[in-house]
Amino acid sequence: MTETSASQSIERHPIRGAFFGLLLGLGLAIYLILFKIISLGLVVPIVVIALSVLAGAAWGGFAPPRTKT
């Protein structure tokens, strides 16, 4: 009989996080423009999207991990 031991590891997904952050940022930028919270232009929407990408990457890398079997 063989004794087996399970080792725990954490899979992190900063690239996926950045991608979905980009998606979220695009949607947020569109809504912020359509609801006239920000002006249609380049700088502010790009900042919104860039911050979302960074937040998404951070989420993918450092968010509390969920359990996966």
Next chain:
Amino acid sequence: MLRFIRAFALGVVIALSLGIAVSTGAGAQDSPSDDIPQTLPPGDPGDLDLTEEDERFGRLVEEFGASTDVADFGDESMLTGPCGGQAFSYDADGNLIDAIIDVGDDSPPFDLLDGGQAATASNPFKVDSDGVVNYFGFYPRTGEGPRNHKWEITTGGISLDKGGDDNPNGNNRNAGSVNLGDELPIGLSFKTKIEGSISSDLAPCFGQGHVEFQGPFPIGTAPGIAGGVAILGGIFGLLFNARPAVTWKV
């Protein structure tokens, strides 16, 4: 999107300025005369006549021109150079929703309905995305117009439209109407800042101002639906696909 902004630019930039291309600019006061709105054409704007619009502009300047100088104004909207004009914005039902004038001096544009500086971030020039903007503009007010002029309309450094003309007759004014309902494929709500400039053998004109498009409730529009899908996709992806996971290997 470019087409929207382009039409908006035509409706506002052209609206606020010269006879052949672009601009903005003029006066302001704290409490406009109550008589001023009555000078504006109410209801359906109808057809425009250059002479009539020129005379209307003259009357408006006479009525409040002396009080349009503002001691201290911001740089959110301006029109510099020997150009000016007026623009009246109507909604889809033909109701006047905004009116702006630039008398051609160094003061910023003036809001004929609300008083004070027009086309600022807090008081943008309002247009209905299904409405009409009538404009009259001059460059300059008296004398020959610009020959071999070139103009450009931009937002955020991006060129929306540009052109030019040799203007052999030396025309110095123009009046027209932009039907945004025809120009825009769909109605949208948004705000933006537009810059316009024109150069020629005369002194150049430069104008800038904020414009607010009034359209249907955003969520039901195509961009609103696309934005909603993107937001939901992003949230679900972050929660269920991109989140770190604990795994065990045997």
